[in-house]
Amino acid sequence: KNEVEQSPQNLTAQEGEFITINCSYSVGISALHWLQQHPGGGIVSLFMLSSGKKKHGRLIATINIQEKHSSLHITASHPRDSAVYICAVRSNTGNQFYFGTGTSLTVIP
Amino acid sequence: DSGVTQTPKHLITATGQRVTLRCSPRSGDLSVYWYQQSLDQGLQFLIQYYNGEERAKGNILERFSAQQFPDLHSELNLSSLELGDSALYFCASSALRGGELFFGEGSRLTVL
Numbered sequence A: 001k002n003e004v005e006q007s008p009q010n011l012t013a014q015e016g017e018f019i020t021i022n023c024s025y026s027v028g029i030s031a032l033h034w035l036q037q038h039p040g041g042g043i044v045s046l047f048m049l050s051s052g053k054k055k056h057g058r059l060i061a062t063i064n065i066q067e068k069h070s071s072l073h074i075t076a077s078h079p080r081d082s083a084v085y086i087c088a089v090r091s092n093t094g095n096q097f098y099f100g101t102g103t104s105l106t107v108i109p
Numbered sequence B: 001d002s003g004v005t006q007t008p009k010h011l012i013t014a015t016g017q018r019v020t021l022r023c024s025p026r027s028g029d030l031s032v033y034w035y036q037q038s039l040d041q042g043l044q045f046l047i048q049y050y051n052g053e054e055r056a057k058g059n060i061l062e063r064f065s066a067q068q069f070p071d072l073h074s075e076l077n078l079s080s081l082e083l084g085d086s087a088l089y090f091c092a093s094s095a096l097r098g099g100e101l102f103f104g105e106g107s108r109l110t111v112l
Helices: none
Strands: A004-007 A010-014 A019-025 A029-037 A043-049 A052-056 A059-064 A069-074 A083-091 A097-099 A103-108 B005-007 B010-013 B019-024 B031-038 B042-050 B053-057 B064-068 B074-078 B087-094 B107-111
Touching: A004 A083, A010 A019, A019 A029, A019 A083, A019 A103, A029 A069, A043 A052, A043 A059, A043 A069, A043 B087, A069 A083, A097 B042, B005 B087, B010 B019, B019 B087, B019 B107, B031 B074, B042 B064, B042 B074, B074 B087
Parallel strands: A010 A103, B010 B107
Antiparallel strands: A004 A019, A019 A069, A029 A043, A029 A083, A052 A059, A059 A069, A083 A097, A083 A103, B005 B019, B019 B074, B031 B042, B031 B087, B042 B053, B064 B074, B087 B107
């Protein structure tokens, strides 16, 4: 059983589209992270959330602690947003990290 | 540039051998994390150190060990290597025990 489930696994969008990636988790958490991994392999942390909503430029991340669910939204998507987006949670018992399998996003010009 | 430095970037070795991966965290960060990313298992958390002490342990094999030194750099030692240990090994750092993560570029290990 996976502690973190992401959907969709793959996503293709036209440039300018609004994109949503979903993450559900089954453990109690102290924080949730959204990560971006480009084809070259490097990982960048986009957001760390423990409640509410955060916004960086065209990216918005929300979390609902009661429902154990988070969403990552990309507004006005651009080809440079093409990457794998990974949801990770840090459990509040033992401080373990659990990762989703990632959402591979391709934005077509 | 995240400020986290990992060496080596690439490493090819044979089964049964031992390797050491090194990580220098961002200046001032006290926490260092190690993660493994393989094709079949995705990203997995191995271990976290905070200011020299082990803070959290994940799916780290007994053949693997890590430590954080007084200057805060960390080393991940992998021994008795098997084909299945071939993976990208990422180090990340954070300022606090559980803050925002800053990732290094990774060390790609190939075991032949």
